[in-house]
Amino acid sequence: MNALPAFFIGLSIIVAIALVVTAATAGRWTVQYFARNRKIRVAQRQPLVRYYRHAALSH
Secondary structure, three states, rough: OHHHHHHHHHHHHHHHHHHHHHHHHHHHHHHHHHHHHHHHHHOOOHHHHHHHHHHHOOO
16 A cells, blocks of 8 residues: 555656756756847847747748
């Protein structure tokens, strides 16, 4: 009987670690994306929202 709660605790720990890794990866990719496009956006003198709205809707 005690094996079932131990299994769920272990599974919860693994899921929590996976969520942290996923959030860190998505955050890093987001920062890199905005940093990569900043030079172009500043050169075109476009506000942040307008530049990314146009980038999202033009594809």
